[in-house]
Amino acid sequence: MMNTSMAGIDELLRLHPPTHPVLVEVMVRDYRVAVFRLALSLLADPDDAEDATQETFIKAARYLARYRAGTNFRAWIFKITVNTCRSLLRKRAARANLQRMLNMGTTQSGGQVEPEQLATQRDARTQLWDLVRRLPEKQRLVLILHQGHDLPIAEVAQITGANPKTVYSRLYAAYQALRGMIQQSIHLNLFENE
């Protein structure tokens, strides 16, 4: 017997079917901030992160019956968040390509500053995650989940659909690539405390 006002999603799924409205309430109540923060870290744009957050909850409500209660709700909803953000990034890339094509011949090439260039012009304290944005998507994703959101390797594996060994490999490759990029950077002094 329980009071539902402070119960978590797994406890409520023990009592209610996935279509029960209270589950949406509790899901949003408990994961709104975490989903938004993850979307923000993946998309780097607050407006897009807002859209991704709403889209994630709409999908989660629709597919809640497929979640197996007691397994790991955070990993499940983060997986939806990651897929939603990937989809938004693809649309964003398509929009950028289209814009580039439309601008061809009307603007001087090289006159615009690319987002990545903008990112590296920020102050040194935030440059590390700007460097991360240059990594291949799979390496970037495991780094953001593991180091940006403190998710354990096993949970990163659940979210990305890779096995833990693969997650370690991607992380290892990401660290090696980051170290290489850092060596080229005169601003960062990561080893100052060593």
Next chain:
Amino acid sequence: MTISHRKAFELLHRGLDLCLQYAPVNLQPAVLRKQVLSALDPVARQRLDAHWEQCPACRGDLALSARLRTEALERWPLTARPARSQASLVEAASGQKPARNMLQLWQVTLQVVALLALVWILGNLLPQPEPAPGITLPATVPAVEATQPTPDARLDALPQVVLTPFAQGRDVDNGLWSPDGRYVVFGQRVQSTEPGTDRTFTTFQVYDSHSGQSCPLGGPWLGNFFPGSQAIWLADGRILLLAGSEVLLARPCVDGGETLTALFTEPVRPAMLTHFARAQVVLSGQESFWLYDSSTGQAQPIPGPRPSPGDTDRIFWSPSGKAFAINQVAPDRAGWQITLVEAGTGQVTDSLQIPAEASDYGPWLEWLLEDVIYVFRPGGLDGLVLERQATGGWSQTHFGMETLGLDAALMANHQSHGTYVDRVNGIFYVAVALREPDGYQLYVYSSGTGQTEIYELPPDTLVIDPQGGSLPYYQPDFSESPTDTWHIFRVGDPDAGLQTIHVDGHRGRNYPLLNVAWLPDTERLVFASSQGISLIDAASGAPLAFWRLGGVDERIGHVGLELSPDYSRVLVYAVIESQQMGGHSALYVVELP
């Protein structure tokens, strides 16, 4: 023995998994090194430490991890919130139809033909079925004459009381009641004011409802901790606090406490808190489960079961507190393993193998009576009843839909299920609600009669068990003018009929959910919303008292409530929909008359 760079990298990240939730801002590599090493087992610790001594690049990985975590918190603060309110997200996500698997046209056609044939066979060839033994046909519960809806003017006759929060602000957690219902422990994250640092600390405080004052409790602890997973009330009114690698025992607002860390030979964490205060507490290390006894001040490892990695084990105490169960995934992952431990000696008495589908988590169980345990998987309906045998050991009896007289086809309408226990008479009930167009059918199996009764109930019915616990089967009312009409049905006394009440004072609330809790006398109810807290007479629906939530300048959204264990007070947790950065909330205590 030397290890490869790759192995050192894996050990670093294994240690990170174990030692940190969220890193403090400005995490120093030297601090992180210490934390990672202390989280690893002795062999791994020695190997990694030795490797780091020889490998500057690997120490560079450690520094890189510290920097990544620090900068992640600066770039995406834990308090970052979407501008869209909780209510608007709920509204957008509500009403989503569940996704269905796509069927080919020929599959649909085949199914329709098969269904029609089955209907014809059932209707013409087969004799009409009799009800199964032990199952009664649905009975519409007679309605007790409803009180007429009256305007909220009924509240005008009551004194107007406005509550002031005892804590509010950014990152205030909902609290935990002490067993005597006097104190509430709660946590709050704060930034260091020390010049040049921007570390995050967690402070725990205890609110004393007698004095109206709050006292600090240990710490501040570096990092982010929550009372719900770090604080354990003991039966004698002291509190055990586990934060980082420290174990602190304190008497709130009386003494500064003592450190118990030395009692344990390995770092320990709470093992699935149940929030029922006892003299004994089960803790989980990496090598062993530990039993700490506050009456003797001793801690002992429990010989036998080894904690699983991650928080996948579950601990459940028996009603008397004389035994507890450690529920785990079986070592071969082919099912579950339940280890029963005698609390007095800390020795394992039984180890039960439960066949089940592969699972990442141990099962849930409800220890219904001292000798009867109901084991189930969250979200599933089929369970297992374990009964202690006079000759020793436990019998295992499948408890499924057929026990309740349920047809698998009806399960698409599954609404809720739960158990109810009448400890006085040694009877337990298992109830399942099936949704219908105008309400639902409630199937109630009684172990006393071995029979299932079926009741037709309207929506928004509170089902009350013999001890006063309840399962609300309500639908949140998203309309601008919710009727707030509720029905009450008592499992232990179905002949009392169905009561209907109208709840005043909560219309116009900012958040559709109206939370409710029963007082154990089953005569009074407490409702909570952004409009306030109301105490209602269950028989008539008349308001007995109403408290408004004051002392907050911004809009209040969701409001949760938690009755104190002695039912004398209500802890109210109000989410403030602040325009400022960060999660804001306010805590109130209501003194019940």
